[in-house]
Amino acid sequence: MKQMKRKYVVGGVLVAGLVLPVVCAGLVIHSFWDPFGQTAKLPVAVVNEDQPVTYQGKRLAVGQQVVSQLKHNHELGWRFLSAREAAAGMKHNRYYTVVTIPKNFSQRATTVTDSQPQQMKLTYQTNASLNYIGEIISQTGASQLNTAVKRAVTKAYALSMFQQIKSSGRGFQTAAKGATQLKDGTVTLADGMNTYTTGVTKVKNGLLQLSTKVAQLPTGVRQLRTGSGQISAGLGTLQTKVQPLASGASQLSAGADRLATGSGQVEAGLQQLSVKTQPLVSGVQRLTTGSSQVTAGLEKLNRKTGALASGVVQLADGSQALAVSTTCYVNGVYQVNTGLHTLATGAQSLSQAIDQLAAGSQTLAGQVAAGKTGVTTLGTSVEALTTQSASGSAGLSLLAGQASQKLKQDLGTLSAALSGSNQSASRLSRVQDKANQLSGQLTGNDESSTTAQAASKLKTAVAQLDAGDQATHTGMTQAEITAKVSSVAAATKMTADQKAAMTSALAGAGQTASADTATSSAKTAVSTAANDLVKASGPTSGTDQTAVKQTVTSLKRDVAALAAQGTADQGSSVQAALAAVAQDATALQGVFAQAQTLMATQNAALGKINAGVNGKDSGLVARYQKLITGTQQLDAGLQQTHTKVPTLAAGINQLVDGGQKLTANGPALIEGTQKLAAGTGQLNGQIPTLTGGVTRLVAGSLQVTDGLGLLNGQLPALTSGVTQLTSGSGQVHAGAQQLAGGLGQLTGQVPTLIAGVSKLANGSNRLTTGLTTLDQQAPQLVSGVQQLATGSQHLAANSPKLIAGAHKLTTGNGKLATALQGGADKVKATPLTSRTAAMFASPATLSHERFSDVPNFGHAIAPFVVVMVTFLGLTGLVAGFDYRKQLRTPRQLATLTGWTLLQALITSAGMAIMLHAAQPLAFMSLTGLFALAVLVVELVLRFFMGRAAVLVVGVLFFLQLCVANGIFPVQTVKTLYAPLAKFLPITYANLGLTEALNGTGISTAVLTMGISAAVVIIVVGSALIGFKIMRPNESVVNEAQD
Structure with missing residues (x-):
């Protein structure tokens, strides 16, 4: 019944896998059909x-x-x-x-x-x-x-x-008429302009002649006036200078005498100067050399000022740090001194003694923990054994009951088959009696309950034994431990608080008075409980393995006789029933053998528990003996510490004396470091002044050195000049004497010169006045004549232009009239209608030509929906076959491939009919090829990655959903993984299905890249799958890992 139900469920799942993709695809496309x-x-x-x-x-x-x-x-x-x-x-x-x-x-x-x-x-x-x-x-x-x-x-x-524009056209017509009238007037204007030009030419010729003659007059007048003015000015100046000339000649004569005298004195002084310049040269050279040396030394000093300032700063910082550190050092000395006084009281001795005592206590605790661990391990083993015994007994009882029930059912079947023979009925009755006997031997009545009670008693006894061990802590009583603490406290001079703390820490470390008695009684209880469990676990009701074997042998013999009789009477039905009874008997014998093995194992474990319990005393005694030895070592260590305390006290006193001396000298040390810091601070503050002075001194020295060098270079010229000056002074003295003689003669002729100059000055002034008046009136005459000549020239020169302008005006007016009339005619001829206005509003139209026709949005997303539904459908089929463990043989894989192709063809056929595909066979073929390629990829992932392939398939589905959905162009998908679209199979499947649906034909990209890649994937994947199937051992291991 279950197999039929399972077949129905599997069939329903497969049918759903075929039908649901078509239904889902149709619903999705219909929902987005034409939004x-x-x-x-x-x-x-x-x-x-x-x-x-x-x-x-x-x-x-x-x-x-x-x-x-x-x-x-x-x-x-x-x-x-x-x-x-x-x-x-x-x-x-x-x-x-x-x-x-x-x-x-x-x-x-x-x-x-x-x-x-x-x-x-x-x-x-x-x-x-x-x-x-x-x-x-x-x-x-x-x-x-x-x-x-x-x-x-x-x-x-x-x-x-x-x-x-129409109004402008009418205005153009009126303007054209006015332009025609202007053209007629300009013809009359041109005739008058010809007569005017002839008169202007005659006037121009006469004025040019007059202008030529008048132009020379101002020049002559101006020359006369200029010369007369110069003469008059010169005579006036001469007249004013004659009188001072007389007095100046007298003064000059006297000065010449003094010059002759002074020149003699200058000549003598220059001779002395020439003698003194030679020592000056050697002195300046020595001064220049010394100045250079001084400058070099100052420059060296200036280069060292930076290092000097840095060293002073470091010295100041170091002194400050020394002052701070000295203060800390003195404070530390005070603290050390105080600590040494405290240390002298003996606390260090007490600390060492307590450390040794703590180490001994740890040794004691370790020994006690070891004993407790043994008992705990024993209790754990008993609990595990009890649990295993109970579960084993229950399991064997269940197996025995099932086997007995199966035997009874087969005997009933055999009874029905042998109902036609009395002899067979009697033998069948004996077989049933022996089967009941065998069932009773195996099952028993009170075995499970007796075993459980015995195990519970054993667990309780072990717990009591563990409690008894926990009550035994040391090999010493509590009173002995208290006495040891008092002895150590007296030897090390402990205070009352210290002694109380040590006593409290060791409280409860002694063993109880009744430890031995409790341990002995607990051991007896454990042994008794273990023996009871051994008895309860033996064969039930005196039945042993020999009796069970005899019963099974007799049962088989009777079954064989019935088989011989049944073959002669009823045929194959009786033979099959007898074979089943024989198998049931053998199964019951196997159950009994398992029970015997389990009981033997349990008895061996109980024997080890008894041995462990009986041998426990020796282990505990050995551990407690080690505990006593550790306590004795602890006491010896404390005594040794007590003998070393006087030596420690003497050393501490010496430290106290040294600390007091350090404390006494601390203030003086602090004061000295503070003074050092103050001095270095002042020195550091004066460093900038020193550095600036040295810099200025170097600059001044350089200037002095440069000046001396320049002076040394000019000394030869100075010496030469003094020599020349000395020789020239003699010549000056001789010339001064000659000058004094000539000035005496000049002074005698000055009065005659003064009278003649006065007469010349008066005549020259009158001539200059007349020429000035004539010069002022001549420019006005010349300017008037020139203006008349220039004007006549302009009139004569521009007359042709005036005549040409009149002709141009006539021509322009004609053209204007013609153009205006033409513009008016064009405006009248232009069709300014409502259709023309519509052309202005919408001058262009858009013509749309479709390369391929996609009626609506449903057709646009249909290929993507078909591909994704096919992907999900075949993924569900692979998961179903994997769940049923039907991916092991080539036949099972062929079955899966058939279902996958059937699902893809049903989905693509339904969508091709629904969407009226232009190329339905290509649509179905591409869908099947895509499904087969994806199936191979998923199978390869499943065989080589196990259940982790589900995660990889999910990632592939997500990537294809994001970057290859066909809704938006892949170029507009701004993600990091958008470039992966050209490597995903759904991209080419979507493109191929779209082309098959719209009838544009399969493109080269789909043929060369998509279909070729799919074929390669199928071939390579099939080879990998075949390689994996041909290694069954590895497949079994992988399935076991899954």
Whole structure:
């Protein structure tokens, strides 16, 4: 019944694996069939607050025109509401977008020709929290609305400009008539200009001749006036200087005499100077050499000032640190001195004694712990043995009961088969009696309960024995331990508190008075309980293995006789029943053998427990003897410590004396270090001044050295100049004497010169006055004549230009009239209609040509859904076969492959029919190839990675879902693992199924990369799977690990 039920369950799972992918794929595609074809149901609110205006004499209401157009637009679900209703709807998530046409929408449309035009603003508010895709669709609708508004406004602008162009055309016609009249007037103007040019030429010739003659007059007058002025000025100057000349000649004569005298004195002084310059040269050279040496020494000193300053700073820091450290040192000396006084009281001796006593106590505790561990281990072994005995007995009882029940059932079957023969019935009765006897021998009545009671008693006795061991701590009584503590306290001069602390630490370390008695009685109880358990675990009711074997042999013999009789009477049915009875008897004998083995093992363990309990005394005595020895060693160590205390006290006293001397000298040491720190601080403060002085001294020395070098270089020139000056002074003295003689003669002729100069000065002044008046009037005459000549030249030169301008004016007016008339004609001929305005508003249209047709969103995602459902379906099949352990043989793998291909073909066929695939066979073939490739990959992962392959398959599914879903282009998926799309099988499967569905044909990328990669994966994966199956031992090991 269970097998049939299991078959139904497995069959249902397989059928679900075939049907569910088709159903799931159909539901998913149907849910996304055409979401963009229902945008007319998407609610979008429109609020029109625009106020109409008058533009060029016409009423302009752009907002009302937009609303009228939207009422005939069914691309979105437009709702025309007030601002309050729209705000409330947006708040309650009733609308995806609210489009608002402001009050000044039409008014801003009229500012297109203003100096500062204002753009029309169409605002919209979106609700992304309601649905993001809905927001995108609403934004697209708002953009289209804005485009429609721009087209309408542009058309209105164009019509308005057309009216202005027509008005301009009429103005061009009027201007053309005026230009024709201007052309006729300019012809008359050209005739008068010819007569005017002839008269201007005659005037120009006469003025040029006059200008040539007059130009020479100012030059002559100016020359006369200049010469007369110079003569007059010279004579005036001469007249004023004659009188001082007379007095100056007298003074000059006297000065010449004094010059002759002084030059003689200068000559004598220069001769002395020449003699003294030679020693000056050698002295300056020695001074220069010494100055250079001084400068070199100062520079060396200047280079060392940095090191000097650094050393002083280090000295100051070191002195400060020394002062601080000295204070700490003195404080430490005080503390050491105090500690040494305390140490002298004997605390150190007490500490050493207590340390040795603690070490002895640890030795005692270790010995006691060892004894306790043995007893604990014994109790644990008894508990384990008790548990195993109980579970073994219960298990054997269960096996015996099952075997007996099976034997009874087979005997009933045999009885029914032998119902037609009296002889067979009697033999069957004997077989049943022996079977009942064998069952009684094996099962018994009170075996389990007796064994359990004996095990419980043994566990209680071991616990009592453990308690008795825990009561025995040391080999000494508590009174002996207290006496030892008092002896140590008296020897080491302990205080009352120290003695009380040691007594409290060793409290309870002595053994109890009744330890031996309790241990003896506990041992007796353990031995008794163990013997009772041995008795209870033996064969029940006196039955041993020999009796059981005899019963089984007799039973088999009767069964053989029945077999011979049954073969002659009933045939094969009796033979089968007798074989079953024989097997049951053999099974009962095996159960009994297991019981005998278990009981023997249990009895051996109980014997070891008795031996352990009986031999326990010797181990405990040995441990407690070691405990006593450790206590004696502890006492000896304390005595030895006591003898060393006087020596320690003497050493401590010496330390105390030395500490007192250090303490007495501490203040003086601190004072000295403080003075050292203060001095180094002052020295450090003066270092910058010293460094600055040395630097300035070096600079000054360099200047002195440079000056002396310059002076030394100029001394030869000085010596030469003094020599030359000496020789020249003689010549000066001789010339001064000659000058004095000539000045005497000049002084006698000065009065005659003064009278002649006065007469010349008066005549020259009158001549200069007349020439000045003539010179002032001549420029005005020349300027007037030149201006007349220049003007006539300009008139004569520009007359041709004037005539040419008149001709150009005539020609230009003709062209202007012709052009204006042509412009007016073109404006009249231009078709400025409403269609032309529409062309301005929308000059271009968009033509869409489809390379491949995808009717809706359902067709777009169908290949991806088919691939993912196929992936999940075959993953479920692999998991089901793995769970049933049916991935071991080639036949099982072939079965899985068949189911996988069947599932892929059913899914792809259903989708091809549902979607009206253009190439259904290619659609189904690609789906089957993809399913087979993925199956091989999952099987390889399962064989080589075990259950961890589930994680790898999950990662592959996640990656393919993220980067190869076909919904968005892979270039727009901005993730780190997006480049993995070209290495995933679903990418090429999705592309191939899309091409097969749309009928564009299988592309080269799918053929060369996708299909080739799938074939390679199938071949290589199949080889790996075959290699794995051919090694059954390794497969068994892997399954065991799983």
